[in-house]
Amino acid sequence: MIRALALSLSVLALAVQAAPEQIAPANCVVAEQGWAEAALQRSLSAPLGLPPVPHPADNPPTRAKIELGRKLFFDRRLSINKTMSCAMCHVPEQGFANWELATAVGVEGRSVNRNAPTLINVGYLSPLFHDGRDVALETQFVSPMTARNEMANPSIGHVVALLGRLPDYRDLFADAFGAGPSLDRIGQALGAYQRTLVAGDSPFDRWYFGGDEAALGADAQQGFALFTGKAGCAGCHTLGDRDALFTDQLFHDTGYGRLRAAQRDNPPETVPVQVAPGVVHNLDFARVLSVSARRDPDLGRYAVTEDPADRWTFRTPGLRNLAVTPPYMHDGGFSTLAQVIDFYDRGGRPHPAQDPAIRPLGLDAGEKRALEAFLLSLTSDGLGCLVGAARTQPPDNH
Template sequence: MRRAAPAFLALFLALMLFAAPAGAQEPPRLGLPPVPATVAGTPAMRRLGEKLFFDRSLSANGTLSCAMCHIPAQGFASNQSALSIGMEGRSLRRNAPSLYNVVFKNFLFHDGRETDLAAQVWGPLLAADEMGNSGIGPLIARLRADADYGPLFEAAFPGEGATMMTLGRAIAAYEATLLRGGGRFDRAVYGGERAALTTQEWKGYELFIGKAGCAACHLIGAETALFTDQSWHNTGVGFRSEATGGKRKVQLAPGVFENVDLVAVGLAQTGAPSDVGRFEITNAPADRWAYTTPMLRGVSESSPYMHD
């Protein structure tokens, strides 16, 4: 039975996959809270936000869009590599988190550094190794000069046009439609339809909320399940010592090899890894290597897991 427990848990987590995305203006799906109207916006805002989300011209060199790291077919995450790929093929420090149900998150990014979905949009847009824009003004100027965007911004935000605020609100409105809920798990747990889950999945659920302790952080409420405690924890994943001191045979020229002290020539990493999680935001020692608790809806699509 002990060896079977991981399989039951895997089955339970896999069933999180089977819940189709919903529109933000629909009635709340079983197992989910209502989408805040202030974020959901209007149909015109969501159409504009979707176009912006998939538009590569939002990056400095016209090669990257939001959707290239948050890939729809990959759970609005990125599972082709452990770390996301940014501007000019640069490997980023973390992987892209899934955007399913992101509208319900109190803290955004792996380190929880942002709390507003519309404001969060500008983080990747201005990051040098992500979408690479040098500032807000140049990007807004490009959008205002694009004839396709004029009518769309006017329909979504009459009299305002393209601004820092309207761009963020439009993309946030689209992201608010990326919902997972109302699936077999919800019908079984909240709808009284016990047969919606298999016997093995029920065993996985009992482990999840009981002996395995998963639900201590990935919360399941009485009426809704976002599978997060909206907080951050140090689970031991963040710290990896990569010191590689000592001597090693290094090729100095074609056919010329010497035993070289790697520390002396700067080829050894002897310090702590640069990514220390939420500590970078708070400078609180207790937050070293702490990361936000991810939601689990659509988890079957969004591997690899953890922030790195």
């Protein structure tokens, strides 16, 4: 455990120091409705700035599926030693992401190479994961539940059998499906719940799609002009006339993967580690590495396709709610939006295979601040409602 956790700490990048306040849960349940009914209606809606949530034809959402999916999402008993749940890496109060670690930590402190992405608006995405190795929420859960460095179950059949033995799931599966636990039913319930994590209606949405000229400040408006113009961000972080996911859902080599590989091969002498808010120690990196597992290179999409053209490419992330989902990049290497903007302003880490859209931007300090102001304006109202719904019941830890 110590060997794996140490390297995760070494790449912390002071994420805690940069993180905003946790999202406070709010009771936003519509009168006469329970939280699950409100969540169901949310998953069937199209909030300002977003299209309707796409639901698979063979998995229409129901209140019973959502209630079951929420319970599965928070249940630590579904890991090999009953310590880890989906919500341990996708923390509701932290934007359904994780601020404390640049890269996730699984069972017994085993390190994961990548940052835990937010699940807010995940229902709009396909493919999933930073490398696109799965295409649907109904099957995505198998990977983290069986990965040795995540929930570490020996097989997904082990999880199905476990659920069949837990009496508190008997009625929930019967209500949702009229049958007991199975691989497909687990995935359908988790998918139905995650598609309720919808959040649009940001200040930008009210300005751009709602026509409210007072909703967005002048600095953020300037930032949007840069985003779609000089900076060229909208080439990959796309938006349409009626809605915007801020991702083309394609894979690009921005130079960041190669940058991190170079840093891995040429480590610094010391690394900052935050041990408490505002308390940072610069540790000798050789000492950290001596008690750490060696981090393998991350070649991104190539690990899925084994196509040389996919080396160092990663899926374009959406940009909504960035203010509440640090740290950034596929491995959490940047703790602030300013660092991300600086990276792209420099033109990434130029090399022959880098996407030609990544180029030096020549932004001055004021333009960088304006661009950040625009990105901050993508924070949705109602995030507290998602947290409140998630925390309607205590998790199952026994």
